[in-house]
Amino acid sequence: MLELRPTCEHCNKPLPPASTEACICSFECTFCRDCVEQMLEGVCPNCGGGFVPRPVRPAHDWKNGNFLGRHPATATVTYRPVDRSIHRELVARVGSLPAQER
DSSP: OOOOOSBOTTTOOBOOTTOSSEEEOTTOOEEEHHIIIIISTTOOTTTSOOOEEOOOOOSSOOSTTOSTTTSOOOOOOOOOOOOHHHHHHHHHHHTTSOGGGO
């Protein structure tokens, strides 16, 4: 079950459960779309993988109790700003590869 982390790991921008601005990698590292596109260049600084939009968990119980009220988002903030010089080195190594080939 996705944690639905509450903020961008780099800039700490709020990313509530219904946010369409949240992006995650396969390890669920969570960043806002602005950081992913403008600063991270689509490369996760923690694993080198790519990003996809984070799914939005339904707010209402449409079926079988699978909704935000029963499975709430985490309140735990993961805030670890990216060292831009180290990230530039990672992007230089893997940024030209499609995410599925990293």
